[in-house]
Amino acid sequence: MVITLSDNEREATWRKEVRSFIDSEAPAALKAAGDEGGENSLFGRLGAIKEWREKVAAKGWIAPSWPKRFGGADMTVAEQFIMNEEFAESGVPGNLGGFGVMMIGPTIIEHGTEEQKEEHLTKILKGEVIWCQGYSEPGAGSDLASLQTRAVRDGDDYVINGQKIWTTGAQFADMMYMLVRTDPDAPKHRGITYLLVNMKAPGVTVRPLTMLSGAQGFNEVFFEDVRVPVKNRIGEENRGWYVGTTTLDFERSSIGSAIGVRKQLESIIRQAKSGGEASFSRNPNVKREFADRWIEAEVAKMLSYRVVSMQVRGQIPNHEASMCKLFSSEMSQRIANLSMHLFGMHGNVRNRASNGYMQAVSSTIAGGTTEVQKGIIATRGLGLPRG
Numbered sequence: 069m070v071i072t073l074s075d076n077e078r079e080a081t082w083r084k085e086v087r088s089f090i091d092s093e094a095p096a097a098l099k100a101a102g103d104e105g106g107e108n109s110l111f112g113r114l115g116a117i118k119e120w121r122e123k124v125a126a127k128g129w130i131a132p133s134w135p136k137r138f139g140g141a142d143m144t145v146a147e148q149f150i151m152n153e154e155f156a157e158s159g160v161p162g163n164l165g166g167f168g169v170m171m172i173g174p175t176i177i178e179h180g181t182e183e184q185k186e187e188h189l190t191k192i193l194k195g196e197v198i199w200c201q202g203y204s205e206p207g208a209g210s211d212l213a214s215l216q217t218r219a220v221r222d223g224d225d226y227v228i229n230g231q232k233i234w235t236t237g238a239q240f241a242d243m244m245y246m247l248v249r250t251d252p253d254a255p256k257h258r259g260i261t262y263l264l265v266n267m268k269a270p271g272v273t274v275r276p277l278t279m280l281s282g283a284q285g286f287n288e289v290f291f292e293d294v295r296v297p298v299k300n301r302i303g304e305e306n307r308g309w310y311v312g313t314t315t316l317d318f319e320r321s322s323i324g325s326a327i328g329v330r331k332q333l334e335s336i337i338r339q340a341k342s343g344g345e346a347s348f349s350r351n352p353n354v355k356r357e358f359a360d361r362w363i364e365a366e367v368a369k370m371l372s373y374r375v376v377s378m379q380v381r382g383q384i385p386n387h388e389a390s391m392c393k394l395f396s397s398e399m400s401q402r403i404a405n406l407s408m409h410l411f412g413m414h415g416n417v418r419n420r421a422s423n424g425y426m427q428a429v430s431s432t433i434a435g436g437t438t439e440v441q442k443g444i445i446a447t448r449g450l451g452l453p454r455g
């Protein structure tokens with residue numbers, strides 16, 4: 069049994085519209101492969117993903133939370149949630165706007181000048197410019213405000229020296245939005261500035277990092293006397309920390325990943341039932357593990373429902389969103405583990421189980437580590453003292 073929340077009349081109509089859009093427009097290659105996941109199948113489907121992105125953009129849904137006057141869909145949180153839920157249930161990719169729509173677009177809308185809005189927003193919506201996020205550094209991840217990459221004002225430019233790391237997609241990106249230190253003497257949150265940098269500018273060097281799975285998803289990016297015009301600064305100098313925390317009222321339930329892991333589990337169960345190297349008969353003990361994972365998948369969905377129902381009531385989820393992230397990411401690792409158990413020795417050769425296993429490692433690091441989420445839940449959720 070799969071649990072769902074009941075929709076009111078308007079929500080039910082909206083859900084129907086989303087569903088019929090997916091049915092009529094989503095490329096068959098995506099619907100068929102939807103729950104198969106894994107980077108190999110992803111790269112095999114890049115053409116179909118591009119086609120799907122164009123259709124979603126033409127429908128006007130690429131930036132669900134942006135206001136209409138900037139080309140967004142101005143959806144309510146409930147509408148965004150339903151759309152994300154339906155995309156995930158159908159196995160078609162959501163969040164197609166990437167960093168551009170999710171991160172830098174809302175920041176420019178909120179803090180950018182008219183010239184910056186004019187220059188960047190349409191290109192983000194059309195997917196003409198690929199953005200990457202330059203926040204983390206070798207010595208600044210969880211404690212991001214301790215970042216050290218320096219920008220020094222020189223006439224109409226800033227001159228940047230330093231290094232970023234774990235920069236997803238930097239090798240393909242045209243632009244980076246980044247945080248730099250402009251006042252080393254100020255308290256750490258107050259000496260940071262937010263800049264937009266052309267990735268082709270002289271002095272920018274991108275070095276891809278090979279992940280455990282063999283893929284090259286992220287990079288080191290080096291800056292040597294890179295000149296960035298002052299007009300590329302978002303907000304005031306030394307106020308970048310506050311600019312960087314901007315988001316529009318977007319849906320924070322992680323429903324896509326909660327459903328994604330359940331579908332992954334369903335896919336593993338199908339394989340196990342179909343016999344062969346991953347059959348139940350070879351691995352009778354894994355049945356109980358399947359039961360545990362299935363229950364967890366339902367719990368993950370309930371945690372997502374809790375977050376979105378808070379947002380719909382105008383509340384801002386905090387430790388509740390951390391609970392979602394923590395639970396879903398750790399669950400995805402348990403499911404990857406189960407998949408490896410099921411395949412036994414075959415799991416050690418490079419197949420979907422081993423790919424998924426290696427990729428799942430990063431889920432408890434990206435977007436805030438497990439320990440950091442636990443800290444938030446302990447202090448803000450349970451009211452325990454810091455430290």
Ligand SMILES: Cc1cc2nc3c(=O)[nH]c(=O)nc-3n(C[C@H](O)[C@H](O)[C@H](O)COP(=O)(O)OP(=O)(O)OC[C@H]3O[C@@H](n4cnc5c(N)ncnc54)[C@H](O)[C@@H]3O)c2cc1C
Pocket residue numbers: 200201202203204205206207208209210211233234235236237286430431433434435436437438439440443
């Ligand atoms: C797949 C992936 C994609 C990423 N993409 C990007 C990107 O595009 N741009 C970007 O800027 N960054 C990106 N990152 C970096 C990511 O934001 C950082 O890895 C993350 O913030 C953790 O920082 P760190 O790696 O420096 O680890 P650290 O912060 O050094 O943590 C090391 C260990 O110490 C623990 N720890 C740290 N602080 C505490 C604390 N207060 N309490 C308890 N334990 C603590 C951590 O949980 C962890 O186990 C990406 C990371 C991954 C895995």
